[in-house]
Amino acid sequence: MKVFNLCCGDDHRFEGWFASADEYDTQLASGLLVCPICGSETIRKLPAAPHLNLSKDSPEASAPASHPAGEPVANPHDAQAAWLRVARHIVEHTEDVGEGFAEEARRIHYHESPSRGIRGVASAADRSELEEEGIEVFSFPLPKVVKSPLQ
Secondary structure (H helix, E strand, O other): OEEEEEEEOOOOEEEEEEOOHHHHHHHHHOOOOOOOOOOOOOEEEOOOOOOOOOOOOOOOOOOOOOOOOOOOOOOHHHHHHHHHHHHHHHHHHOEEEEOOHHHHHHHHHOOOOOOOOEEEOOOHHHHHHHHHOOOOOOOOOOOHHHHOOOO
16 A cells, blocks of 8 residues: 655645555546545645654654644644535535525525525625625635545
C-alpha cells in the first residue's frame, strides 16, 4: 500500500492511498483523481518525509514541541477537513432546488412552500434582491465530489 500526500492546482492538500505507485499513475492518467475540496483534476504528488520509529529514549523523540502546549496550531489539513464536514452536512440536510433557488426561497419566506433548508444556484443580483426582501442567504461553493462518497 502506497500513501501519497497530494495537492491540487489550488493548493488543497489531501492524502491518497494506492495499491502501488503504478496504480497512482494509472488513476492520474485516466482522470480518476480529483481534489475532494474543489473537484480539480490537476493533481500532483508532494514530497514526503519517511516515517521514523524513534525510541522514547532518543533525543529526537523527547524534543519539546515547537509551539506552547494548549495553543491551537493552524493546520491547513484541519481547515480543509472542517470545510468538507460543513459541505457534507449542507448536502445531507438540504434539498437541492438548482436554478430555481431564488424563487423557492421566496415561496418558503412567504409561507407558500413548506419551511425547509434548500440549496441551489443564484446570481449575485438574485442574492442581493433576496437580502433586500429580508431573506437570509449565503454562498457556499459545493464541488461535485462532495455529493459523492469520499474514500
